[in-house]
Amino acid sequence: MRFFNDKDLKSRKRKFLEEEKILKELKDKAEFEKGDFLALIFAALITLLPIVLGILFLYYVITMHFFG
Structure with a gap:
């Protein structure tokens, strides 16, 4: 009776x-x-721009709280 198949015994690196090889083939x-x-590019901007603006706004609010 086998508890593991060959796929379970492969190392993580392998x-x-x-x-990685399969991914490279798909990319090609x-x-x-x-x-x-x-x-x-537009999708990245739509995703990241609100986050960056939120962080800058938070930085501004904290700075004005302590130094303003």
Whole structure:
């Protein structure tokens, strides 16, 4: 009776290397269309800009509380 299969006995490094190889193959197959890069930039800005503005506002409020 086997409690483990071969996949469970692989080392973490070996699993990582295999997953990295598969990911590299998928990246090589993926092709960008004409507006994809611009869409990625806009998505990053929409996601990160409110967070950055919130942190700057919090910094401003704390600074004005102590020094204003």
